Amino acid sequence: MSQKYDAIIIGGGHNGLICAAYLAKVGRKVLVLEKRHVLGGAAVSEELHPGFTFSVASYVVSLFRPHIIRELNLAKHGYEVIPMDCSFLPLPNGDSLARWADPSRSRREIARFSKKDSEVYPEFSKVMTHMGKLAKTVIDYPAPDISSLHPKELKALFRLGKTFKDLGPDLLHLNTKLITMSALDFLDLWFESEVLKAPMSVSGIIGTFQGVRSPGTAYVLLHHYMGQLDGAFRSWGFSKGGTGGISMACANAAKSFGAEIRTEASVDQVLVKNGTAQGVILENGDELTAKTVISNLDPNRTYLKMVGENHLEDDVLKEINRYKLRGSSGKVNLALDRVPEFSCRPGVGEHLKGDVAIAPSIDYLEKAFDQAKYGEFSTRPYINAVIPSLTDPSVAPPGKHILSCFVQYAPYHIKEGAENWPKHRDAFGDTVVDTMAEYIPGLKDMILYKQVLTPWDLEQQMGLTEGNIFQGELTLEQLLFQRPLAGYAKYKTSINKLWMCGSGTHPGGGIMGAGGELCAKSMLESRAV
């Protein structure tokens, strides 16, 4: 039987679209099915209030693989990222710290809190550059399987080993620390000032159900440094038109190569016969067949909902049930009638054009985590806020602005049960606005529109199981050749001809595009499609 499609991709997130583009580029017939009316998955822009375009979920970009931009010609298709110049930390005592792209300016700012730290900063960056170099060789290739003796796997392992060896003993020891330590302990190796360490340490907990003192969180810090290696000094940036702009560029590229993309086409399940994927069944009952099926969904949804327990072997079922999602964050998006000014640094300065961290102390962050451990959202959470409309005028009407707040901790598993989140949504939104209002006088009077996304909402709306923004925690036991499952990494699944390309595969979350790219390349290399 000849099939119409070489591959059907479930989910039109950026990884699914990139995967489609790579396959279509070499002549494969590809169909992308997105259940929502908009493409992008978590990298999505939506006009929720007239004139205001929100990056609803994922809001900044750094790690997007530059070779994907080149190979798919994404710049031509509308990819545009505007770098951020500043990281701003307002403090409750009326002081503040801004870290700038200008190293001397940063040094002077940090020196107000610790002269030593201000000078150690370049040394820290140097070490992280080395570590990032290592991480880059990891994320740009499928993770080698350490249990295999296949020459190809051994070669990949050897390449990885050489990269480690080239670090030299000092950096190698440090790398071990980076993998095992907590974000805070790792920063303690360099810095003394809490005002510096607190906002730096949060890079280690974003999207994770861990605190800054939890072992293993240092590794996630590294993700924030890797983007710098790609030829962009100021690596974190705003996508023009919101993060959906990136997804649209990927979709346009895929279409230009001949891929077919359907929205409002919700897949009910993968059609599996004799352990082999044959196509998909849509919610409306339509059956579409294809030579292969690729899931851009998270591992939990892929295995348990799309495939179903009946088709899974016991050990796979056991492992997938153990896969940690446990979302820990929410999002509050505000449309404002003016620029939100901070009382500790009044005026509409450059300090508002980067990201703003509400992370005044280590104890503040750790207390925020304490509440989450016992099933409550933090009454004073860590917030990472951005005002993209100060950099990208296309997202809000003139003079009006967007304040987008990433909020942690908002545990999916609240003690009343996750399904009771809707009852707490308003209180959660109020907590975030109250917290921000402590730094931004008059904030409440500026609000024209408010969108509150709890982890429950992220699951219901975006299909992120348990609201995990990375499709599974970025903790070491769920990375590399164990992402998502040991034995079923490398974009394959336990079902024949069913592949995976989302953030739940190596190398993990963030707008990277690597999952989509590496899945497509792995399939082509093994002639699966």
Place this chain on the structure above:
Amino acid sequence: MPIKTPFFPRTSELCDSMQWKEWAGYYAASSYGIPHDAEYFAFRNAAGLLDVTPLFKYKVTGPDAAKYLSRIMVRNIEKLKVGRVTYCCWCTEDGKVVDDGTVMRRDENEFFVTSADPCFSWFSRFLRGYKVELEDISEKVAGLALQGPTSRDILKQICDAPMDELAFFGLTKAKAEGFEMYISRTGYTGDLGFELWVENEHALKLWDSLMSAGKNYDIRPAGIAALDMVRVEAGLILKDVDYYNALHCLIEDRMSSPYEISLGWTVNLDRDPFNGQTALKAEKERGSSWCIVGLDINWPEIEKLYNKHGLPPEIGSSAWRDSIPIYTDSSKETQIGYATSGTWSPILKKNIALATIEKKYEKYGSNVQIEMTVEHKRHTVSAEICKPQFFNPERKTSTPNNQKS
């Protein structure tokens, strides 16, 4: 965003060219006029006045101050006498240079240290166990370099210090009208010259009194562009141009030992332990791999090259800071190093450069080939290896009252 030094109200008014550079986070006038030749000649012929506030400045006090500084510097600071200054560098445990600067002994237990990079954190790491206090006074103290043949005469007009007795690398406290300052007979021009250190609040008084007294001695504010030329003539190396701070180097190849950057003479090896001692002893024994040399680039060959294209020689009026390959011969088969900075020397009528080359090729008087691009084509011209010091006038070190340094 750079900030302004205490002299900015004056320098900004005088900087007609509107050409500024960022220097250690401060605005620094690149040149006051266009071109900057007059500023160069002020240094060599009269007096140039340069704002050196962006240097980092530290005060080290306490009974163990000399011992502590000896521990971190390659030079034995315990031997430095009160009222004297020394130039040296400081190294990592691996004997790689972190930075260079001057150490001034103001009193038995009080030192003043200047550096190019912020070094408070680095210096702090070795404080333990010493009865010493380290204070970063970079933002409290302003500095001016008054350099050139008439600099001494100008200073005599404005202060009470016995300028005719102040020897090369001497230091004195001085009283002027309404303020006090320290004067060190140091500088970055290789000429007769002084550096003046005052509290920020007196900065403008110092500037005004110098400019007013200097009128009869052809004083002129000078910028970094002119300084760049004279420092190459003097063979004085520059961090981030001729070498890099080892703490910031991503790879070891970019690091240098004092021996490799012509600062071997500042190292006092045989004494109590100091940072980098073991590594430096080993390197001394083994021999260094690299060295900095001077290059006197053959002018007739340059003329000939340009002539081929029907042009007169076109050599820029500014010093340059690019990495230019050095070869053994014109086949370009063996690269033995690279020039890091150079300039046309108006006073010597020579085209000169500072270069890092493999130590085995360091033979003064021998010839190498340096790359030169003429009309978009890369050629080589020969250059003679020489001591990295092209200009060294007697007035730099001589003292009228004959107290030689």
